[in-house]
Amino acid sequence: VQVQVHVGDSDGGSGRRTVTVSSREGEGEWVRNAVGELAPVGSEPVPAPLGVWPPAGAVAVPVDDAYDRLARRGYGYGPAFQGLRQVWQAGGTVYAEVELPQVIDSDAAGFGLHPALLDAALHGLLAAGAGNGNGGTELPFAWSGVRLLASDARRLRVAFASGPGGVSVTAFDGAGEPVLQVRSLALREASAGQLTGTGRQVRQSLFTVDWVPLPAPQTPDTAAVQWVRHGESGGAEVAPVVVAPVPAAPLGVPVPEVAQLAAVTVLGWVQEWLADPETDNARLVVWTQGVA
Structure with missing residues (x-):
């Protein structure tokens, strides 16, 4: 999927600019996903540093099974997005404490506010049932008055x-300093069909590998196995099973280059194997080493 973000020209007066976010699959038509407005920072005061936490009178909301409950409502969050730690509620106000999970903590540098941390913050609102209350699947729909006040936070x-216009959001870091201010956030319920692609072709863009155990013979015939090193010929006769170990990567080579070299090497082996009539009744085993 290609994503395009377009920022328009300044209107010349207030300095406001339009923002559109669009996407498309392959060479298909561009679909507009979001529209917004970029404006100079106004005169709104910056929130004061956070005082007592949690605020006096706030009642704790159980979160031990929060992600199980959210899954039943249609939210499927993987380990990188399960950052909710504690939730409290006092009247119409919800308080939440979130942190970046260990699996992505090292990726926080370079973000104004890591997307997984911002997303986890909203889980507190959902876990407290402070949305529309009907148990549906609600998604952020309209953000208004968003200001990023600090960067590199790992805990919020x-x-x-x-x-009346939605939910205001104010986030602080672990030291109580303001990080994010949102004047209003409106949520909108999404149907199951919108989330799963019911009624249209569902695009499967991610693939996984399943390790399937093969039954081994009781007395393996070592003579039926032939080892071939990189650059060597298998000889005139091909054994029933030919094992080709992938050569180890040179030290210091970047991971993307190592992966590309391995893919090109193995692809060449497979193409030669399929083109050789002597291998019709044999099996090629590609042996990788040091795969983490």
């Missing part, structure tokens, strides 16, 4: 206050 303390 977030306050959600319900109002």
Whole structure:
């Protein structure tokens, strides 16, 4: 999927600019996914540093099974997005504490606010049932008055206050300093069909490998196995099973280059194997080493 973000020209007066986010599959038509407006920072005051946490009178909301409960509502969060740690509620205000899971903590550098950390903050609002209350699947729909006040946070303390136009969001880092301010966030319920692609072709863009055990013979015939090193010829006769170990990568070579070299090497082996009539009744085994 290709994603395109377009920022328009300034209007010349207030300095506002339009923002559109579009996407397309392959060479298909561009589909507009989001529209917005980029504006100069206004005169709104920056939130004061956070005081007592959690605020006095806030009641703890159980979160031990929060992700199981959210899964039953249609939210499927993998390990990188399960950052919710604690939730409290006081009247119409929800308080949540989130942190980046260890699996992606090292990736936080370079982000103003890591997307997984921001997403996890919203899980507190969902876990407290502070949305529309009907148990459906709600997604962020409209953000208004968004200001990033600090960067590189790995832990957030977030306050959600319900109002007539949506929910205001104020986030602080572990030291209580303000990180993010959102004047209003509106949620909109999505149907199961919108999430799963019911009624249209579902695109499977991610693939996984299943390791399937093969039954081994009780007395393996070592004579039926032939080892071939890189650059060697298998000889005039081909054994029933030919094992070709992938050569180890040279030290210091970047991982992407190592992966490309291995893929090109193995592809060449397979193409030669399929083109050789002597291998019609034999099996090629590609042996990788040091795969983490």
